Amino acid sequence: MADVLRVVHYLNAFFGGVGGEAEAHTPVSVHPGALGPGRLLEQALAGQGQVVATLMCGDGYFADQEEAVVEHVQAHWQTLKPDVFIAGPAFRSGRYGLACGRLCLEAERLKIPAVTGMHVENPGSDLYRPEHLYIIATEASAVGMRPALERMAALAIKRGRCQPIGTAAEEGFLSRAVRRTVHTGTPAAIRAVDMALKKWRGEPYISELTVETFEVIPPAPPLSDPSKALVALVTEAGLVRKGNPDRLPAAAATHWASYHVGGMDRLVAGEWDAVHGGYDNTAALQDPNRVVPLDALRELERDGVIGKLLDDVFVTVGNMGSLNAMKRIGAEIAAMLVQRGVQAVVLPAT
């Protein structure tokens, strides 16, 4: 029989049995063996794994001292040497979910396979699914404790033994922002027509890919007087100085660059390159103003339609960009724009 997996379990103080007011502010502690729901977890592991220790921490304490808790837990992992780390399940408890997510992420970074569980609407789910963590979908409350632990245990065993893992639907985890290519034996064209026919007939069908929903951004108020406004150009079209001095990649960019256009009436062909790998750059190379319309905006500046054009353009490559990277890049550029008093942005996109 294969080795018994060493499991370390993380619980918040409430599930660990510390009650009342003390509960939220309990610092990190370590207990040998299983505690509270950990005993159910051990049953679910059915001899394939053993809970060698339980780490417990109050959710309020974690929220206040996240980095310190992470350090403590990392130190415990060093001593305990788990084969698998299991956190929660947190159900809908937000701070608990965030704690489970963070600790699983830290475990994965140390190459310790980690599994947690929470309700899909737990804020920990939104934050940590894009980090590709394995989060078992649970019910909203501890009513769902047993099925949650059973799925978490099953997944933990597979991960601990490096066994193949099924789809999110099969294993019961929340989609973790990972796409796998699978050969179905049927060409996509046929699958697409079959799916369209089902949809047309009102029959049930399952989409192979689900469309992500995006957070709603409240619109900024409009410019009241463009003739006084400082306007900036920001683009994801990957228009860069010839030679690509900042080495923007053709795809999956994780950084951005800015280029000085002060004193230029237009972008001059030959001085710029278009490195975005998702579009044919012939037209852009012949006349870069077709992508970043510096010439027309300068004319608006001269005519007094806009107050001033910012002297720098901000550039990244939006080809196959990860949402998280693009969010960060957007936030960094936005911070620069705010610092420089920019009041409006024109954003050419390809």
Next chain:
Amino acid sequence: MGIPTVLATCLYTVATRVGANRIVRGGRFHHPFGAPEKPQAEEYVWRRKFVEQTMHALCTPVQQPTVFDVEDAVLV
């Protein structure tokens, strides 16, 4: 309080789904502000009109993703 931003693209359906609030559509995706099929002078006139439309979008209050057209835009 955000900075009003107008996205200029021909892929306006993607833009609305992602949640960009001010979208001006025109051109083709490999040259949003270009119309290379036109002679150069005419293309510039078109680009100027497109840019004016982006300014119009920036000056217009919107409640949700809103697409502004440029006259005789060609959709890909």
